[in-house]
Amino acid sequence: MSNVKANKKPAINELQAIIAQLRGVDGCPWDRKQTPASLTPYIIEEAYELVDAIQGGDPDEICEELGDLLLQVVLQAQIAGETGLFNFNDIAQGITDKIIRRHPHVFGEETAIDEEEALQHWERIKADKEGRDIRKRHRASPILHRAMRLQEQAAAYGFDWEEVSQLFEKLDEEIGEVQTALGAGDKTAVTEEVGDLLFMAVNLARFLEIHPEEALELSIEKFQRRFQVMEMMALEKNRPLDGMDVEEMERFWQAAKSLEKRHNRSTES
Numbered sequence: 001m002s003n004v005k006a007n008k009k010p011a012i013n014e015l016q017a018i019i020a021q022l023r024g025v026d027g028c029p030w031d032r033k034q035t036p037a038s039l040t041p042y043i044i045e046e047a048y049e050l051v052d053a054i055q056g057g058d059p060d061e062i063c064e065e066l067g068d069l070l071l072q073v074v075l076q077a078q079i080a081g082e083t084g085l086f087n088f089n090d091i092a093q094g095i096t097d098k099i100i101r102r103h104p105h106v107f108g109e110e111t112a113i114d115e116e117e118a119l120q121h122w123e124r125i126k127a128d129k130e131g132r133d134i135r136k137r138h139r140a141s142p143i144l145h146r147a148m149r150l151q152e153q154a155a156a157y158g159f160d161w162e163e164v165s166q167l168f169e170k171l172d173e174e175i176g177e178v179q180t181a182l183g184a185g186d187k188t189a190v191t192e193e194v195g196d197l198l199f200m201a202v203n204l205a206r207f208l209e210i211h212p213e214e215a216l217e218l219s220i221e222k223f224q225r226r227f228q229v230m231e232m233m234a235l236e237k238n239r240p241l242d243g244m245d246v247e248e249m250e251r252f253w254q255a256a257k258s259l260e261k262r263h264n265r266s267t268e269s
Contacts, residue, residue: 019075144213
């Protein structure tokens, strides 16, 4: 049974009415002052907070963060509607039409036997409508994701690697070019070559069907865990890290790694 009372507006309608009131003449000065551009940092912040909540797995927190992100959509729709550009219904109708259009195996006559074929339909229809313009970049996207999408666009033309061994060879080549630029003392060239190396690392992840953002997030979390263990182990021996040389810190680091591996083995058994 719906939680919405018979005499009460659906929640989305109530939210739209509240935002309209906040933006009205007698509304909130802060809300009235906002523009699509001024709200951009909040959109990014709320998206990342939602990702954190999803990774945390708390349903209540996920629900709350989804609401915060929805607020940004409704605000953008309200601002645009005030000048007749578009409204919330236009947004909902636009995404509805797109979803139907890109799922011909569900809403049309085509078929898809697995998720890979379904994705091929999506990308083909997207390319037919928007074109495969490799110059179309999303500069606000996370940089690793942006690199991966650019590589996917190139691969859609057939400009891709045939086997993973080629990527390993290219990675070795890029490392050598970093070393050459470093030996020449050219900081600009080093920066460029390090960028090429990172770009190839993303390419390897894409080729292996691993999202680079997720892979790097796992590595960051692992480093944080091990460093915290390393700090605790050092404190237990009254050896603060800032009083150690690199060799001693490395010994504590290796001890922290070993402890984590033993813990993982014990939990798996």
